[in-house]
Amino acid sequence: MNESDEPAAPASRPARGPGRPVGRRAGDTVTRDRILESAQLLFAQGSYGSTTVRAIAAAADVNPALVIHYYGSKRDLFVASLRLPLQLSDQIAEVLRTDRDGLGERLVRLYLSLWLKPSSRGPLAAMMRSVFSDQEAADALGQFLSEQMVGPVVANLGSDRPQLRVSLVASQLVGLVVGRHILGIAALVEADTELLVACVAPVIQRYLTASLPPSK
Template sequence: MNESPSSPRPQPAARRRGRPAGRRAGDTVTRDRILDAARLHFAQGTYATTTVRAIAAEADVNPALVLHYFGSKRDLFAATLRLPFDLREQVAALIRDDPDDLGEQLVRAFLRVWQDPISRHPLAAMIRSVVSDQDAADALGQFFSVQMVGPLVAASGRDQPHLRVSLVVSHLIGLVMGRYILGVAPLAKADLDHLVACMAPVVQHYLTGPLPHPAHQPARR
C-alpha cells in the first residue's frame, strides 16, 4: 500500500536510536563527578601515585568510562587544572583591554586564584606533582601555554611568540613555587599589591616589549 504524502516517513534505525532526552545532562554530571574525584586524589597524593582505578572508584564509575571521557590520566590531570584555574573568560577580557596593562592584570588574576584558600590547597598539591612527574609537568605547561598565556601573546602580535610564552610561564610558576610551595621569605609574606607592582613590569615586557634577537652562531672553520 502506498503511503500518503502526509504520512511520516520511517527513520532509519540509526536515527531512531538517537540520544534519549536528558542524556547530555547525564553525561555532564558523570564527567563532573570524575573531575571532582580526580582533583581529590591528585590533591591528596601525587600524579605518580594516583591511579585511574582509584579515581573511578571514588566517582563510582567503571575505569573504562574515565578513559572514555578523558583519554588518559595525563589528559584527566590537565582537565582538573581548568576547574580551579578557570581563567579563560578572564583571559578573553584581558585581550579586549588595553594591551599596555596586560602584565598587571594577568599577574593579579593569577595571584587571586592562589589567594583563595579553597583552591590553594589542591593547586599546591598539583604543583608538587609537577615537580616529581614529567607527564604532570607537561600537562601543566600545556595548560599555561595554550589556555592562559598563549592567547595573550597571540593577540599582541609580537615577534618570538613561543619564547614570550615560555618566559611568562616560567615567571608565574616560579612565583607560586617560591611563595606558596617553598614559603620563601619575604616573598611568602609580601602583600599582593606589592607583588603585582614588582612582577607586572617584567611580565608586561615579556608580553609586548622588544626582545633581543637570537645571536647567530659563528661559522665553524
C-alpha cells in the same frame, strides 16, 4: 603512568542511526562531571604521581575505562581538574578586555589571586608539588599554562615568537609561586600581593609586548 594504571579506551560506539539525537546525553554529562570532581579532590589531597586512574574511577564509582574514554589520559584529566575551579576563560577575557599596556599587571594579579582562593589553591599546590618529581606532571603544568592562561593572552596579541614569549612568562610565574607557596621563602611570603604585582608585572609586560633580542 604505568601501563596497568591507564586502561585501554572502550571500543567505539556504533554509528548513530536515523533520527537518533546528536550530542552528549544527560547521563554522559553527569558521569563526566563526577569523574572530574573526583579527580580534582584526589589530586588536591595527594600528588599527581600518587593519584591513579583506578583510584579516580573508584571515587567516581565508574569503570576505569570510562575515565580514559572521557578524558583520554591522566595528564589531560589533571589539566581539566585544574581548569574546573578556575573558570579561566572568563577571567582571561577580562585581562584582554582593556589596553595592552596593562596586560602584565592584570595577568600577574589574576595568577596570584588564584592562590588565595580555597577552591583553586589545593589543586594548584598539588600540581606544583608534583612537577619536581614527575615529568608527566611537569608536562601537564606546561599544557595548563600554555593552553589555559598564558597562551591565550600571547595569541590575542599576535606577537612574534609566541612560543618563546609563553615560555618566558610561564617560567616567571611558576618561579614566583614556587618561591612563595611551595618553598616558603620568607620575603615572598611576607610581601603583599600588590607589591609582588608591582615588582613582577613589568617583566611580564616586556615578555608579552616588547621586542625580544634576536637569536644568534
